[in-house]
Amino acid sequence: MLKFFKKVVFLLLIPSVFYSQTRPLFxxxxxxxxxxxxxxxxxxxxxxxxxxxxxxxxxxxxxxxxxxxxxxxxxxxxxxxxxxxxxxxxxxxxxxxxxxxxxxxxxxxxxxxxxxxxxxxxxxxxxxxxxxxxxxxxxxxxxxxxxxxxxxxxxxxxxxxxxxxxxxxxxxxxxxxxxxxxxxxxxxxxxxxxxxxxxxxxxxxxxxxxxxxxxxxxxxxxxxxxxxxxxxxxxxxxxxxxxxxxxxxxxxxxxxxxxDLLIGKEENLLPVIESNLSAENLKYPKGKQIGEFTLTNHSAAILNLIYTGPFSFHEDGKIFQIPPHSKKVLKIKTLSNLDNIDLPFELMNGIVAPNQNLKIKLIVSKN
Ligand SMILES: [Zn+2]
Ligand SMILES: [Zn+2]
Known part of the structure; x- marks a missing residue:
């Protein structure tokens, strides 16, 4: 009887906790x-x-x-x-x-x-x-x-x-x-x-x-x-x-x-981060060579990035964070208007070996 009672109580409790976590972590x-x-x-x-x-x-x-x-x-x-x-x-x-x-x-x-x-x-x-x-x-x-x-x-x-x-x-x-x-x-x-x-x-x-x-x-x-x-x-x-x-x-x-760390072999961590970090909607305001795009973190983990490419940003340094499940707009000074921009990053909280962070290259394109 006690066993039966416990099971019923547990099942009654499941719906509320089940629906509290519908979004996948990654x-x-x-x-x-x-x-x-x-x-x-x-x-x-x-x-x-x-x-x-x-x-x-x-x-x-x-x-x-x-x-x-x-x-x-x-x-x-x-x-x-x-x-x-x-x-x-x-x-x-x-x-x-x-x-x-x-x-x-x-x-x-x-x-x-x-x-x-x-x-x-x-x-x-x-x-x-x-x-x-x-x-x-x-x-x-x-x-x-x-x-x-x-x-x-x-x-x-x-x-x-x-x-x-x-x-x-x-x-x-x-x-x-x-x-x-x-x-x-x-x-x-x-x-x-x-x-x-x-x-x-x-x-x-x-x-x-x-x-x-x-x-x-x-x-x-x-x-x-x-x-x-x-x-x-x-x-x-x-x-x-x-x-x-x-x-x-x-x-x-x-x-x-x-x-805040993501730890794994490079071959495993890279495709996960590529699926959880996207760069979209490159556009240049009229008459300017400052590209704007949006980085989106689709995961439950914070992403601490350092940009390792040749350009600089208008409103950010080269190191920045994207909190879980959020977006960040970046303005990049590319000197001329580009259709596609390579975006090489290191994920500073992505650990693939001792003293080695995950490197990732995104590409952002004009719509
Ligand atoms: Zn033990
Ligand atoms: Zn133990």
């Missing part, structure tokens, strides 16, 4: 599909503070498309109060509650939680978390792979494991990566970003991941009422089927939105 590049995910989430079924239904409501309010329930396998501080021999419970409860709506998918996962040198790893798209509960962490990772899970290293920069905050691979990680038993790495975890983890991802060809690792409330930790957002991994796939999304994760087709 426009998908042509012929591809974007999925906003959080692949690292805790509940009372390990050391989190909330029941799984809160995780669903948070994710719906924040416009996510897919979440993985990844409670710690081995660390169970609430076990005395919430006995549960089945490590799949948070997923089972969350996926049951998610039925009846199509916006948000829930997948099963687990956090393999060990001391260094192996540290913490998440396995998502697992079939049975209980089978991952092994004494030897290598056997846990092997079992996750036998279940065709996507496995990634969590918070390699965590200062409880790395007192200098620098992410490093241990030889056991190197071995697992070589055997293709680890497929990704968190370059963003909770409120931290690791350039060293980004370097590791690029050098070892691991999928770039950024997650909330939420234990309390996302509203509080990420100051969402004040305009903040949780870290989100966007998966770029050919279609919206769950297998296509999973495949894209294995292929490394992601980017991460963290605070």
């Amino acid at each position: 426009k998908a590049p042509k012929d591809s599909y974007l999925t906003a995910t959080d692949l690292h989430i805790h509940t009372v079924f390990s050391d989190g503070s909330v029941w799984p239904d809160i995780r669903l409501r948070e994710a719906l309010r924040e416009g996510l498309d897919l979440i993985a329930m990844t409670d710690h396998l081995e660390y169970q501080p609430h076990k005395e109060d919430i006995p549960h021999p089945d490590r799949n419970r948070s997923y089972q409860i969350a996926s049951e509650l998610a039925k009846g709506q199509e916006k948000l998918r829930v997948i099963n996962g687990a956090e393999i939680t060990r001391e260094m040198p192996i540290g913490h790893l998440n396995a998502v798209f697992i079939k049975d978390a209980n089978k991952l509960l092994r004494n030897d962490p290598i056997l846990s990772i092997n079992e996750a792979n036998a279940q065709k899970a996507f496995v990634f290293m969590n918070h390699p920069n965590w200062d409880a494991h790395r007192s200098d905050g620098i992410a490093r691979l241990s030889s056991v990680h190197e071995d697992l990566i070589k055997k293709k038993l680890i497929h990704g790495v968190e370059v963003v975890n909770e409120t931290t970003f690791s350039e060293e983890a980004l370097k590791i991802a690029l050098e070892s060809n691991l999928t770039i991941i950024g997650n909330s690792d939420i234990h309390g409330l996302t509203d509080w930790l990420f100051e969402i009422p004040e305009g903040g957002h949780r870290p989100i991994t966007f998966v770029i796939s050919e279609g919206g089927e769950i297998n296509q999304i999973k495949e894209a994760l294995f292929q490394g087709k992601t980017f991460v939105w963290f605070k």
Whole structure:
């Protein structure tokens, strides 16, 4: 009866939160599909503070498309109060509650939680978390792979494991990566970003991941009422089927939105920014050589741009911002009237490698 009641209450609450997020966070590049995910989430079924239904409501309010329930396998501080021999419970409860709506998918996962040198790893798209509960962490990772899970290293920069905050691979990680038993790495975890983890991802060809690792409330930790957002991994796939999304994760087709930063491999981030930043309506007032055009940011992220071309602007410097979902008119002094203007920019908050920003070239034309 209680279970039934909970489900009814949840479904009644969905419409209001569902309609609050109708605008996508980013426009998908042509012929591809974007999925906003959080692949690292805790509940009372390990050391989190909330029941799984809160995780669903948070994710719906924040416009996510897919979440993985990844409670710690081995660390169970609430076990005395919430006995549960089945490590799949948070997923089972969350996926049951998610039925009846199509916006948000829930997948099963687990956090393999060990001391260094192996540290913490998440396995998502697992079939049975209980089978991952092994004494030897290598056997846990092997079992996750036998279940065709996507496995990634969590918070390699965590200062409880790395007192200098620098992410490093241990030889056991190197071995697992070589055997293709680890497929990704968190370059963003909770409120931290690791350039060293980004370097590791690029050098070892691991999928770039950024997650909330939420234990309390996302509203509080990420100051969402004040305009903040949780870290989100966007998966770029050919279609919206769950297998296509999973495949894209294995292929490394992601980017991460963290605070004001957009982090990803250039080949993934470039088409996303090209789809979310447009330059239109070039015109010259009669008798003047000062071109006017409009830049539009179609995304939920701020875009911090620096213009790297030969001209200068009439009312702006070369560095400027376009707030989320907004337009900016620029006046460019091109010395003569041009039909098309090349607009080379660097996206200063677009990170494609340590110390390397995304470069993008737009072209604006007369109508
Ligand atoms: Zn952890
Ligand atoms: Zn965690």
